[in-house]
Amino acid sequence: MHRVRRDRPASIWTEEELLDGKRVLALAVVLRTSGCSWWKRTGGCAMCGYNASSSYPEISEEDIVKQFEIAWQSFASHSIVKIYTSGSFLDDAEVPANARDSILSKAGEAGVRLLFESRPEFVDKGVISRSLELCGDIELAIGLESANDSVREESIRKGFSFGDYVRASETAISLGAGIRTYLLLKPPYLTEEESISDAVSSISEASEYSRVISINPVNVQKRTVVDRLYRKGAFRSPWLWSIIRVLKSADAGDAMLISSLVGAGSNRGPHNCGSCDRVAVQAIEAFNLTQDKAKLDVPFCECMDRWERNLSVEKFAISAGDHENYFSGIP
Numbered sequence: 074m075h076r077v078r079r080d081r082p083a084s085i086w087t088e089e090e091l092l093d094g095k096r097v098l099a100l101a102v103v104l105r106t107s108g109c110s111w112w113k114r115t116g117g118c119a120m121c122g123y124n125a126s127s128s129y130p131e132i133s134e135e136d137i138v139k140q141f142e143i144a145w146q147s148f149a150s151h152s153i154v155k156i157y158t159s160g161s162f163l164d165d166a167e168v169p170a171n172a173r174d175s176i177l178s179k180a181g182e183a184g185v186r187l188l189f190e191s192r193p194e195f196v197d198k199g200v201i202s203r204s205l206e207l208c209g210d211i212e213l214a215i216g217l218e219s220a221n222d223s224v225r226e227e228s229i230r231k232g233f234s235f236g237d238y239v240r241a242s243e244t245a246i247s248l249g250a251g252i253r254t255y256l257l258l259k260p261p262y263l264t265e266e267e268s269i270s271d272a273v274s275s276i277s278e279a280s281e282y283s284r285v286i287s288i289n290p291v292n293v294q295k296r297t298v299v300d301r302l303y304r305k306g307a308f309r310s311p312w313l314w315s316i317i318r319v320l321k322s323a324d325a326g327d328a329m330l331i332s333s334l335v336g337a338g339s340n341r342g343p344h345n346c347g348s349c350d351r352v353a354v355q356a357i358e359a360f361n362l363t364q365d366k367a368k369l370d371v372p373f374c375e376c377m378d379r380w381e382r383n384l385s386v387e388k389f390a391i392s393a394g395d396h397e398n399y400f401s402g403i404p
């Protein structure tokens with residue numbers, strides 16, 4: 074059987090990002106942890122399979138410190154370091170305070186921006202002040218997913234309210250941290266059209282608190298509610314056209330707007346017809362790095378008409394596959 078090294082990070086990579094209008098390098102690290110407390114208590118959010126892939130109950134404080142030390146060997150001319158766990162970096166039960174301090178100190182000494190994720194219930198004045206003491210430039214990423222409480226609760230099972238997000242954001246901002254807000258494109262049980270409207274209105278509502286807003290289109294991860302729906306033919310990952318429409322039509326105010334694509338072009342990830350996927354992905358990536366909406370003008374593809382028709386008829390379909398098969402001529 075495949076044995077996991079608990080003192081090795083799950084993955085490390087370098088990517089480009091826009092920081093204060095300049096293209097810089099970001100070092101991204103996925104740490105293995107004991108997992109998200111919300112997931113352990115409830116089975117987690119409808120689309121989240123991270124705990125099944127990168128969390129291990131027996132991971133210790135020392136393991137986390139060692140994982141980060143290994144990741145740090147790849148640190149070079151990066152301006153941002155992004156720490157992804159399978160839950161909340163600020164949750165003591167997941168990342169013990171000493172391990173957290175050691176990561177924050179390394180980033181602080183290097184003078185980089187440190188991005189980490191947390192649910193709002195772990196955000197308070199004490200932990201944010203301590204984090205800023207060790208690293209003067211932090212960005213707190215919160216998975217708000219939708220500004221609509223019904224969507225977040227009934228469709229995603231997120232377990233916190235928009236008010237909780239606002240409280241956590243205001244606390245962090247008042248102390249000098251920045252906020253990155255994650256919004257989910259196409260939560261289960263919403264049609265494609267409903268999910269576009271939900272994302273656009275969520276962007277307006279979150280813009281007041283956010284330095285960056287990241288639209289995260291659902292990719293179907295194993296052992297999740299979304300996966301069960303997908304296997305029954307009752308869920309289709311969002312179209313890349315839908316992401317483009319959201320990015321083009323949203324008003325993010327002063328916040329930087331990006332879309333983070335995972336599994337793009339595959340059936341489980343955001344996709345179009347197959348022939349235009351690559352150019353659509355490149356357009357979104359170019360927009361992420363320039364904030365120039367003109368980059369989103371992708372040449373016409375026949376599937377654009379199919380996508381438009383899907384938007385208007387999906388609400389009448391019995392399952393997510395029905396209308397697509399209909400328009401493809403599949404009986």
Ligand code: SF4
Binds near residue numbers: 118122
């Ligand atoms: S999405 Fe975040 S809060 Fe929800 S189960 Fe996954 S790690 Fe936990």
Ligand SMILES: [Zn+2]
Binds near residue numbers: 346
């Ligand atoms: Zn196409």
